[in-house]
Amino acid sequence: MTDASPASSRPCGRAAALVLALAGCILAAAPAARASLSGAGVQSLFGSVEVRSETVRMFPKWQGALSRHFDESRLADAPCESTLFNRCHLQDWTRFLRSMRGRDRTSQIEAVNRFMNQRRYIVDPRNYGVPDYWATPRQFLSRDGDCEDYAIAKYMSLRDLGVPPEQMRIVVLQDMNLRVAHAILVVWHQGRALVLDNQIGAVIDATVIRHYRPIYSINERHWWLHRL
DSSP: OOSEEEGGGOOOOOHHHHHHHHHHHHHHHTTTOOEEESOTTOOOGGGOEEEEESOOTTOHHHHHHHHHHHHHGGGTTSOOOOSSSOHHHHHHHHHHHHHHTTSOHHHHHHHHHHHHHTSEEEOHHHHTSSSOOOOOHHHHHHHOBOHHHHHHHHHHHHHHTTOOGGGEEEEEEEETTTTEEEEEEEEEETTEEEEEOTTOSSOEEGGGOOSEEEEEEEOSSOEEEEEO
């Protein structure tokens, strides 16, 4: 089996790295972070009890991806060149986002999920030479990526289309059927938690999924520890 394949056929499968990263975050956050129950009006994911932290500073890979993404935004109108950082892919993404402006929110969510799920799945050690790397959308569109890269690219696409960050979370979880770690994007829309998953072609309601056990979720402002 190779390390590169269509999105729909591969989960992340890096359980050890993700769980160790989570453990480090929890230990770092415990003395200082202010925790509270999940914010009012937000349903608990996959039947879990959520504990919210008011800071994401203990997640350097996520913060690094955010910082690089906003730094790269100025390159959107640069000439299209066939290089490792392929601006042709970037311009395709920009045109796609422009085409979705003014569409209803459900159509935007579904279209973003389809657009990003066309990319190939490739593991971080082969792609970047490190066990775990959180890529920006531009890196993902140039080099493809793994599950959290799909989720980040969808998050940033919908953010650009006007979805507030507080209505989205990247969720790191355990796939109990495949016994591997995985990452998805969840978007709250019209009272429903919608799952955007590189393993699933359609956008589906989180309540119909029984085999995902959430570990933590995160956006730009908060992170949540999930307990079952």
